Amino acid sequence: MKHWRNFDLQLVGIPLGLVFFSVLVLFAISRWPTSGVSISTPVHQALYAVIGLALMFFLTNFDYRLLRSLSLPMYLFAIALLGVVLVLGHSAYGATRWINLGILPLQPSEPAKLFLVVLLAKFFADREERMGSLSTLAISLVLVVVPAAMVLIQPDLGTSAVFFAIWVGMALMAGMPTRYLASLGVAVIALLPIVWHFMGTVKRFQYTQDRLLIFLDPQKDPLGSGYNVIHSLITVGSGGFLGHWFSAGTQSQLGLLRVEDKDFIFSVIAEQIGFVGILLLFAVFVTLLMRIARVSFMAADTYGRLLATGILSMLMFQIFVNVGMNIGLMPVTGIPLPLLSYGGSSLITTLASFGILQSILLRHQKLVFAAG
Numbered sequence: 001m002k003h004w005r006n007f008d009l010q011l012v013g014i015p016l017g018l019v020f021f022s023v024l025v026l027f028a029i030s031r032w033p034t035s036g037v038s039i040s041t042p043v044h045q046a047l048y049a050v051i052g053l054a055l056m057f058f059l060t061n062f063d064y065r066l067l068r069s070l071s072l073p074m075y076l077f078a079i080a081l082l083g084v085v086l087v088l089g090h091s092a093y094g095a096t097r098w099i100n101l102g103i104l105p106l107q108p109s110e111p112a113k114l115f116l117v118v119l120l121a122k123f124f125a126d127r128e129e130r131m132g133s134l135s136t137l138a139i140s141l142v143l144v145v146v147p148a149a150m151v152l153i154q155p156d157l158g159t160s161a162v163f164f165a166i167w168v169g170m171a172l173m174a175g176m177p178t179r180y181l182a183s184l185g186v187a188v189i190a191l192l193p194i195v196w197h198f199m200g201t202v203k204r205f206q207y208t209q210d211r212l213l214i215f216l217d218p219q220k221d222p223l224g225s226g227y228n229v230i231h232s233l234i235t236v237g238s239g240g241f242l243g244h245w246f247s248a249g250t251q252s253q254l255g256l257l258r259v260e261d262k263d264f265i266f267s268v269i270a271e272q273i274g275f276v277g278i279l280l281l282f283a284v285f286v287t288l289l290m291r292i293a294r295v296s297f298m299a300a301d302t303y304g305r306l307l308a309t310g311i312l313s314m315l316m317f318q319i320f321v322n323v324g325m326n327i328g329l330m331p332v333t334g335i336p337l338p339l340l341s342y343g344g345s346s347l348i349t350t351l352a353s354f355g356i357l358q359s360i361l362l363r364h365q366k367l368v369f370a371a372g
Helices: 002-006 010-030 040-061 064-088 109-126 134-152 157-174 178-201 203-216 227-238 265-298 302-326 344-371
Strands: 090-092 095-098
Touching (some): 010 040, 010 265, 010 344, 064 302, 109 344, 157 302, 227 302, 302 344
16 A cells, blocks of 8 residues: 555644534533533534544545546435425524434535535546537536525525535636636626525525625624624624633623524634634644645546545635634625534535545555556
8 A cells, every 4th residue: 555655644634633623612612501502512523523534534545536437426316315305304594404314414415515526527527628618618507506506495505605616616627718707707797686686586585685685784683684693793803812712701602692503613713712813723724725735736637636626615615605704704604614613414524525635645646657
């Protein structure tokens, strides 16, 4: 197993460190008297981490090139699961996104993101010489629109946007002409008034429209839809320069911030570790994203390069949006903070993606030698 010398310890160590930190934060939150977070939450998060790590190491040993032939079945399986959610899904926080499996509620949109990466990588790699073709643009968009639309119906605008962020990153890396992307951007902007009117007339999407309006003016409904936006900003600010380090009497510990274990865990962390600690956390995330970018550049084939690019686009967009909505720069969309927010589907999917990245790294030199 000579190729194991290419194993990237940082691509394991950083995610493990972030997950361990997540469990510690969740444990602290669960012990606050006013918290709505159960003491079982950190236990479940640790269990999800074990499952995710097992899957990560399995995929590390699994030749990523074999995913190419499995990409379409994986994609169709994801579509089927998203269909099940619409029929039998469990509702919470105003949306229907989960299939209740007991100890592990499954949110199919999470693995669907990774399955889309696997399929788009194959599609773009197979059409490497035809990236300027309109058929390549059209078919790739259909592949994205189908799961994105099914997720939007739940409704989950944030996760739906992640699908498109993945497509943009992978399309750019694959060499799709920028004029196509620019034209699509103009078309989306032109359609925004129509989409906005549609959201206001369809009851299922009024929830999403309300969130966008609250983003523009949280004080419009300070005790309802704007409550979390207002208190997340207060919570981040209350951390000051050095933070409170889980001492008593702070904003989050008084129970003024809701969903503090999921969407707004960044606000809790910012309050507890302060501005200096958040800068360190950002440095950790940047380092992690740079290591993923390194995998993309080191990949020995187009398929591996596109796989790594898709994973990078997925995680980078989620980090940006989650942090943005915690500090009032983005609307609240329900996107988790990778490796830190509580949630089995998100954590397991993210750790599995690191297994694919390691598989690409472990085999890049082997492929070069074989070609020689």
